Amino acid sequence: MRVTICIGSACHLKGSREVISQMQDLVAQNGLSDKVDLNGAFCSGNCVKEGVCVTVDGELYSVKPEETKGFFEKEILGRM
Amino acid sequence: MGITVDVAYKSFNKFGEVLCGDKVEILQTEDSNIMILADGMGSGVKANILATLTSKILGTMFLNGATLEECVETIVDTLPICQVRKVAYSTFSILQVFHSGEAYLVEFDNPGCIYIRDGQLVPIPENIRVIKDKKINEFRFRVKKGDALILMSDGTVHAGVGQLLNFGWLWEDIAAYAQKQYCRTISAARLATAVCEACDELYMYRPGDDTTVACMRIIDSKPVHLMTGPAENKDDDKKMVDEFMSGEDNTKRIVCGGTSATIVSRVLGRPLDVSLDYVDPEIPPMAYMEGIELVTEGVLTLNRVIKLLRRYVEKEVVTDEFFQELDKKNGASMVAKMLIEDCTELHLYVGKAINSAYQNPGLPFDLGIRQNLVEQLRHAVEEMGKPVTVTYY
Numbered sequence: 001m002r003v004t005i006c007i008g009s010a011c012h013l014k015g016s017r018e019v020i021s022q023m024q025d026l027v028a029q030n031g032l033s034d035k036v037d038l039n040g041a042f043c044s045g046n047c048v049k050e051g052v053c054v055t056v057d058g059e060l061y062s063v064k065p066e067e068t069k070g071f072f073e074k075e076i077l078g079r080m
Numbered sequence: 081m082g083i084t085v086d087v088a089y090k091s092f093n094k095f096g097e098v099l100c101g102d103k104v105e106i107l108q109t110e111d112s113n114i115m116i117l118a119d120g121m122g123s124g125v126k127a128n129i130l131a132t133l134t135s136k137i138l139g140t141m142f143l144n145g146a147t148l149e150e151c152v153e154t155i156v157d158t159l160p161i162c163q164v165r166k167v168a169y170s171t172f173s174i175l176q177v178f179h180s181g182e183a184y185l186v187e188f189d190n191p192g193c194i195y196i197r198d199g200q201l202v203p204i205p206e207n208i209r210v211i212k213d214k215k216i217n218e219f220r221f222r223v224k225k226g227d228a229l230i231l232m233s234d235g236t237v238h239a240g241v242g243q244l245l246n247f248g249w250l251w252e253d254i255a256a257y258a259q260k261q262y263c264r265t266i267s268a269a270r271l272a273t274a275v276c277e278a279c280d281e282l283y284m285y286r287p288g289d290d291t292t293v294a295c296m297r298i299i300d301s302k303p304v305h306l307m308t309g310p311a312e313n314k315d316d317d318k319k320m321v322d323e324f325m326s327g328e329d330n331t332k333r334i335v336c337g338g339t340s341a342t343i344v345s346r347v348l349g350r351p352l353d354v355s356l357d358y359v360d361p362e363i364p365p366m367a368y369m370e371g372i373e374l375v376t377e378g379v380l381t382l383n384r385v386i387k388l389l390r391r392y393v394e395k396e397v398v399t400d401e402f403f404q405e406l407d408k409k410n411g412a413s414m415v416a417k418m419l420i421e422d423c424t425e426l427h428l429y430v431g432k433a434i435n436s437a438y439q440n441p442g443l444p445f446d447l448g449i450r451q452n453l454v455e456q457l458r459h460a461v462e463e464m465g466k467p468v469t470v471t472y473y
Contacts, residue, residue: 008338012364040354042338
């Protein structure tokens with residue numbers, strides 16, 4: 001599963017770093033390092049959304065730092 | 081072959097003084113680079129005025145093709161006379177290097193120029209001419225790639241007088257130290273800083289005199305192309321990227337901006353690999369693309385780059401610690417390092433498109449300031465004595 005997290009200017013200010021480090025921890029804790037491929041991405045032009053732009057296999061989501069855990073359980077664990 | 085120079089200088093003020101009594105001017109004419117170092121008598125305001133007048137007069141007159149005699153006469157007639165000492169006095173050194181490789185050194189009462197070639201000191205012969213009662217040494221020679229020339233004010237040879245060293249730091253010892261540093265450092269900035277820092281240490285961080293070291297290294301030209309921001313009109317994307325990618329083989333390229341990087345990637349058909357590695361919490365991670373030396377985020381990174389460049393051009397604060405900051409592996413430090421140490425001319429390719437998503441009052445930083453940043457960047461790099469061109473799209 002390919003997951004990208006935007007690190008463009010706007011998403012950075014909305015907390016990319018926090019989302020990335022939480023996702024990295026969650027992926028490691030759940031032993032999914034082989035299955036989930038975390039990548040950076042530059043602006044996809046969707047920065048009007050409130051959260052950080054994250055894609056899962058090409059599907060776009062908007063994730064705020066405090067929503068990361070919930071997002072991970074629903075969209076990533078939920079698809080396993 | 082055309083000669084290119086890397087120039088940099090560093091000063092310390094006499095302890096307790098706000099102004100520096102030494103002044104360095106770095107200029108370019110169509111066919112040469114000029115570096116002038118003037119040291120005004122005394123310290124503080126008076127010295128600063130004398131040195132500034134001297135260096136500015138020399139610079140302006142040289143630029144307009146005046147002879148050395150005319151320059152010296154003008155200085156002698158212009159400098160205000162000190163009420164206390166009843167003289168008007170400022171020492172100076174002028175180094176002019178032509179693109180053809182011809183060089184011309186003029187020295188008046190400063191410590192002699194340190195000339196290093198292939199790691200060895202080159203003696204500068206005595207050839208004195210008297211103009212208006214001033215004994216001025218002239219030397220005409222040819223430079224070659226790798227040469228380094230160092231001009232200094234007498235604060236260097238006075239370092240540590242009566243304290244750590246009986247007679248100060250002797251010229252021969254400074255030259256030997258510079259020779260050692262010449263082999264260890266690549267850029268003029270680091271060489272000048274190394275010598276100046278050593279003086280500061282000998283003064284035990286309380287310089288007894290204004291101390292300045294100005295360095296010129298003869299190098300290959302190192303053009304840098306920096307692209308930032310998407311073009312206002314999407315149809316210009318290809319033109320912008322083509323021009324950004326043009327230039328000689330030794331050109332280094334930087335892209336500052338996620339959207340810009342995406343455009344370059346699309347136009348060139350080269351994949352963009354975005355890292356997740358937050359080396360610095362405030363600077364977004366970098367990305368990688370074949371053929372582009374550095375790919376970074378845009379305005380936040382540029383904002384930091386400008387802060388670093390300003391620290392560098394505002395001489396008083398450039399220390400070893402600054403170079404440690406410059407050696408860090410975050411996007412901003414890497415861009416700043418390339419502009420300071422690995423660049424002789426900068427070409428900026430700037431897109432004027434406004435990112436609608438950035439017009440968001442909820443963001444804690446005004447992202448819509450790219451053009452303002454570009455102007456600041458241009459000024460900072462020009463202050464380093466490097467030519468800058470800006471093309472807008």
